[in-house]
Amino acid sequence: MHDHVLNFKADFDILGTDNTMELVTINPVTESYPWSDHPRNTMKLIRHEVATEDESRLNWDPNGQTQYRIVNKDKPNKYGEYRGYRILPSQGTIHLAINNSSNLGNAANWAYHDLQITKQKDTEPRSANPQNGEDVYEPLVNFDRFFDGESLDQEDLVLWFNLGMHHIPHTGDLPNTVFTTAHSAIQITPSNYFDRDQSRDTVNMVRLDYAPGKSILKTFGQAPQICPTDWEGGYY
Structure with missing residues (x-):
């Protein structure tokens, strides 16, 4: 058995290059209201900004309770909401199942998280190099070195995300592996970017x-x- 993990780079420029990663999480709470004679089990939103690269290596939240948004805090919409795009898992997104792989060494450090955010640099064009396998402990590109504590508050951001599948072979894979069900995807959709539903047009x-x-x-x-x-x- 093994994992198939593919890394993608998405360079966001939401209304300019000054952007921030905002996490919006659904939090279950018990709340008392003046209009209710008993406490209500309900939910609220918790907003959190990813401040630096050191806290930007993320995995999808269980139950899909967190939205991951690239926003521009300097250019809100007419309602005062930050305009941006949200990133959500769609079909079978994964990251590497094992930790500290003895085969990969430092050659594929991008594969250990679902989402990772860095400040855009021309010296960091890709997460790996085709020759990384020649020396897995000192590869030409060690993705871990991209994360050096730099601020991500209203900066030119790059999102690195992984797609793939855990491949546990079964008898139906013989003699050829069937990949018709090997789907993996994320969604990148507007969030508060427009002032109204665009489908009305x-x-x-x-x-x-x-x-x-x-x-x-x-x-x-x-x-x-x-x-x-x-x-x-x-x-x-």
Whole structure:
């Protein structure tokens, strides 16, 4: 048995290069309210900013209770919320199951966490080198050396994330391993980035009727006309 772990680099620039990693975690609490005659079991949000590289090597929270957001604190939306993008696990994300691998040494230190954040540097273009296996204890690129305590507060951030699968062979793998179910993915989606639901713009439609020598344009939906077009030159 073995692990398949692939490392990806995502360089975020949310409304500029001054960004921060914000963790938003659902916390179960028991709360008493003036309008209730008994305590309520409910939940609240705990917000935490990843301040430095030393605390930026993360694993997905159990039960999906934490959202990982790259935000720009200097440019909130009109409601005062930090605009950014959230990163969430989607399908079968993993990191290396063993610790201090005797085979890998320091050649794949990027594989031990799901998410890792560093300050962008041109001298750190990738997490490994094809020749790392030549000397696993002193590889050409040792990913651990990227993490030297630098501040991540409103800096140009790079997210390193892993996808992959734990491969425990079974009889259905003989004679060829079937990978049709070997899916791994994350989601990167806007968070407070827009002031409204962007899908509302898709309700607008255009109907174009063709007739000899002319065309008839009809728009309907919420906007009077969503495809400004110069029709003076004839029809199309």
